[in-house]
Amino acid sequence: MLGLIPGLGRGGTARGVGVQGVKPVVVGVDGSVASVEALRQARVLAGLMGCPVQALMAWQRPETTWEYLPPAGFSFEEDARTRLADAVAQALGDEMASGVEQVVREGSAARVLREASRGARMLVVGNRGHGGLAGLLLGSVSSAVAAHAACSVLVVHRPAA
Numbered sequence: 001m002l003g004l005i006p007g008l009g010r011g012g013t014a015r016g017v018g019v020q021g022v023k024p025v026v027v028g029v030d031g032s033v034a035s036v037e038a039l040r041q042a043r044v045l046a047g048l049m050g051c052p053v054q055a056l057m058a059w060q061r062p063e064t065t066w067e068y069l070p071p072a073g074f075s076f077e078e079d080a081r082t083r084l085a086d087a088v089a090q091a092l093g094d095e096m097a098s099g100v101e102q103v104v105r106e107g108s109a110a111r112v113l114r115e116a117s118r119g120a121r122m123l124v125v126g127n128r129g130h131g132g133l134a135g136l137l138l139g140s141v142s143s144a145v146a147a148h149a150a151c152s153v154l155v156v157h158r159p160a161a
Helices: 033-049 076-097 109-117 140-148
Strands: 025-028 053-059 100-106 122-126 152-156
Touching: 025 033, 025 109, 033 053, 033 076, 033 122, 033 152, 053 076, 053 109, 076 100, 100 109, 109 122, 109 140, 122 140, 140 152
Parallel strands: 025 053, 025 122, 053 100, 122 152
Antiparallel strands: none
């Protein structure tokens, strides 16, 4: 039998909970398999808690070298917006993605997520992103935010293959 959670109706939908002024569940997204799974789990948790979801992607300008020069007119920020929208759509589908606030911010992922944690109900991150050593249990970003975030942090592992 399905129980009732305070503030939720029988179907698991929020009732009487306004989104205005409610802190969001913030999800760190980099397009990795673990971050896509983090988006899925954050959506479920936010529904149970009656709060919105904010998908957040950090971007940085690489140190320009002669080996890598972006094409004329290329925007790192616009590229991040496109990659974020693609990841949200992949995780949730186009219909559910429309209810997720999508934010891109310049800076290191760890710093941007730590700053976002100050206004978040919960922070959700994947355990491993695109960089680093694949054998580590936690990546440098997930480890840094778990240690220094201003709110609770959920570290999500990629689904078993």
